[in-house]
Amino acid sequence: MTTAPLTSSESAPALALGSDSELDVDRRDPAYRGWLREAVRKVQADGNRSADTHLLTVPLPAEWGIDLYLKDESTHPTGSLKHRLARSLFLYALCNGWVRPGRPVIEASSGSTAVSEAYFAKLIGVPFVAVMARTTARSKIDLIEFHGGTCHLVDNPCEVYEVSARLAAETGGHYMDQFTYAERATDWRGNNNIADSIFRQLEREPHPEPAWIVAAAGTGGTSATLARYVHYTQRATGICVADPENSAFFGGWLGQDPSVTTTVGSRIEGIGRQRVEPSFILGAVDRMMRVPDAASIATIRVLEGVLGRKCGASTGTGVWAAFKLVSEMKARGERGSVVTLLCDPGERYLDKYYSDGWLAEQGIDIAPYQERVERFLLTGELNR
Known part of the structure; x- marks a missing residue:
């Protein structure tokens, strides 16, 4: 999991702490919490609308x-089994504080998960980048782009993990990493x-x-x-x-x-x-x-x-x-x-x-x- 770096305005001040120091730090940002509530509501509403x-x-x-x-x-709605997974992954990442407003979500995918994640990224208003093998079916690439995502194609399918993590680090975004979190994001x-x-x-x-x-x-x-x-x-x-x-x-x-x-x-x-x-x-x-x-x-x-x-x-x-x-x-x-x-x-x-x-x-x-x-x-x- 890649976390976004702190900006200068978010950086915590240096503190000289004694052995009996008492700390109470509240980092809640009302604007972010408002965005988060609305993002979670939109993703949950998609599930509620879906028969x-x-x-x-x-x-x-x-x-x-x-x-x-x-x-x-x-x-x-996005035409595959991966719609369930994408919804679960977005809720999991949002509630963990990993997805932030304005910052991209990056995913390593063979296509269908990326189609569904592009849909949810568009739903909550964040950029989305799919890292996929160049041999991925053209129709899947078209669907990702239809939902507002962009595709980063690699020649070696084994590179998708490393490239996704690197892009997330470079952009301050979040690498969703379905291959790690799929089994834990769903309420089994x-x-x-x-x-x-x-x-x-x-x-x-x-x-x-x-x-x-x-x-x-x-x-x-x-x-x-x-x-x-x-x-x-x-x-x-x-x-x-x-x-x-x-x-x-x-x-x-x-x-x-x-x-x-x-x-x-x-x-x-x-x-x-x-x-x-x-x-x-x-x-x-x-x-x-x-x-x-x-x-x-x-x-x-x-x-x-x-x-x-x-x-x-x-x-x-x-x-x-x-x-x-x-x-x-x-x-x-x-x-x-x-x-x-x-x-x-x-x-x-x-x-x-x-x-x-x-x-x-x-x-x-x-x-x-x-x-x-x-x-x-x-x-x-x-x-x-």
Whole structure:
């Protein structure tokens, strides 16, 4: 966390203190406290205006006795799961005194969090700068700029942390640092967090306590919230994290080693990191799956025909893992439900995951995985 330097008018005078000196220093600034109250009110009002996101059903044969749901986070005002996180991060930073009027908020991001943070920065009237890899989808850059933010692009995705901290220090702004604070900024005990919302929406369903909830990790904050809530409310639901290629999370979880890194970045925007981020709570997760990028992309291509809409590839990563869990449950003769997340809309990735040219450039062949997904939807069998 970067704190803004004191200006000359804020500097405390030098004091010669005796051993029995009594001190009483009050630094409250009425103007700042008034701004802070209004900023917190505006961010809270955004949550109050926002209806809960939908829990969609993915049609499966009724005779399986297994229900699959998608928590549609794309309906948030900024179009992704990260809207919840950005709201929590802004409230956390504001109440900690880290965000100040007129000073910029800086964030390291793969795009969607920055879109949502740009929205909240504009809402409370502070500048916003997103530090992102140059390969970030152009549509996300456009959305950040639409909400009044600016983008600082770097060639090496691993540089986003250092560059963000440096920019915050140079400008006297605040580095939001979602990768550290995501797991602690959200109230995981309840207060309409994503886990609380899922369980409330399942109350009238045939299997109200799902066998599994699947998330894909970007910061790790969502999986931490889901797992903590499940344990806190004493449920039997398992938490599974689906991880893309080139991500450190799977290896870190497998060996319970937070020092694991990778040399290549994830091709699935929004999830997968080259290091195990501080917000990824290794001990809270019950199961992890490494999902091939081709499987993630094939899944959203097939899912478009099922749902009538495009989804981002991070959704495909989670849905592939959910399909595998459903397939295993069916093979064991189990009935129940599985929930995963629709993270953001596919329209943000038309030049990537929905482009055959991009797939060819990346050397990704999705045809075998498309066949497996289509067979699964008919038979419940996902293996080769």
